């Protein structure tokens with residue numbers, strides 16, 4: 001097996017891009033390759049001082065940026081999307097090295113997807129339209145969509161490039177300026193993207209401060225000159241971010257965790273359909289991302305009548321996936337991001353094992369592995385009240401529960417404080433309409449388990465978040481306010 005080589009960022013290792021220049025802060029972060037548990041490099045670790053500088057630069061750049069024609073802002077985003085497409089393989093390898101997401105199944109797709117997001121927003125930036133209201137003779141009213149000012153965006157490590165592209169695009173397309181804080185575990189692919197962006201946007205429009213959540217993240221959310229915060233990450237930190245924003249009535253978008261149900265009906269398991277359904281369930285669980293996806297369909301509800309036919313097929317497909325180094329071109333499943341996350345996944349599985357869960361495939365992972373490769377695991381013999389069935393494991397662990405009555409499965413599916421995604425497998429239109437109406441989820445996929453696509457509205461309900469991203473409508477709602485102008489005219 002020949003492993004691919006990543007080409008690391010160059011100037012970007014400084015970690016902080018402020019007012020059009022790279023800036024080395026005092027502190028350093030060591031970035032590790034989780035597939036091998038080896039250091040990859042050191043990057044600058046910005047903190048409150050760099051956040052202050054970046055917010056001040058973004059504030060200075062805001063008046064000219066908001067005044068620029070939207071088509072011009074869009075052109076720059078499209079240019080960045082094109083540059084990313086031209087360098088996609090190079091960026092994908094860096095992403096695989098730092099995140100543990102396999103080059104074959106995830107990192108290449110993420111680089112292509114991030115380029116698509118930038119180009120989508122580049123195209124729709126001109127759609128920043130308002131409304132008109134003829135109020136009768138002598139009065140005319142119209143509204144415009146105005147940017148808030150400086151946006152502070154914080155992203156996690158699990159799909160850093162895609163989420164970085166979403167945050168950059170939504171903030172800049174709508175005329176805001178930006179300070180982006182990447183995750184401390186996986187900032188390198190984002191820093192490669194910033195290198196490509198360095199000569200596209202005017203100084204101060206787009207700033208990046210790499211650092212920890214406690215130092216750089218908290219300073220950004222608490223900064224009085226940040227008008228809006230867009231946060232993607234855990235519900236726990238989302239709560240802290242909300243509190244910080246509430247103190248100064250700043251706007252907030254939160255994209256948080258999930259524990260999404262995946263519900264299979266008998267009609268999806270006929271001989272012609274069962275294969276596609278089993279593959280859809282495996283895709284929905286995001287085994288190829290080590291289960292580290294907020295939308296993972298990690299609670300599988302299978303109708304009792306098809307349990308014995310579907311479960312072996314799902315198990316066979318998950319067990320056949322090749323676990324390996326993320327830079328192995330043949331591997332399907334890579335590594336969990338770090339020791340802490342690996343240990344948490346391990347303890348969830350060990351607890352379920354000690355309580356008598358049935359293992360269809362997988363086992364409790366070893367305590368001190370050479371790389372943080374997890375073991376794809378499918379469990380049953382438990383119910384919706386077990387901790388592993390209620391909490392976000394954020395690992396490749398699928399909990400399967402049989403059901404008989406539709407009202408019962410709806411109630412189990414909704415019995416969670418999360419409301420991010422849901423998956424339904426059925427070909428009956430009546431069933432699909434009934435189910436989609438009944439489930440508490442911001443995004444429901446029917447007969448597939450794919451990823452987000454630019455243009456769709458994506459966001460959670462309940463404690464999975466507020467606001468939606470990925471669409472121009474979501475960007476306008478979340479990143480602008482309506483200014484209404486009422487004009488007295490001579491009749």
Ligand code: NAD
Pocket residue numbers: 154155156157158159181182183184211212213214216217218221232233234235237238240241255256257258293294295392394420460464465
């Ligand atoms: P996390 O909340 O620990 O960290 C996310 C980001 O927040 C990181 O950049 C981190 O440095 C920063 N942060 C940490 N503490 C902070 C603080 N006190 N103030 C400000 N920022 C702080 O999450 P994670 O472990 O990196 O990511 C996994 C979580 O993200 C999961 O819960 C997953 O479901 C969620 N997620 C949600 C979506 C979505 O679209 N809904 C997408 C991806 C990931």
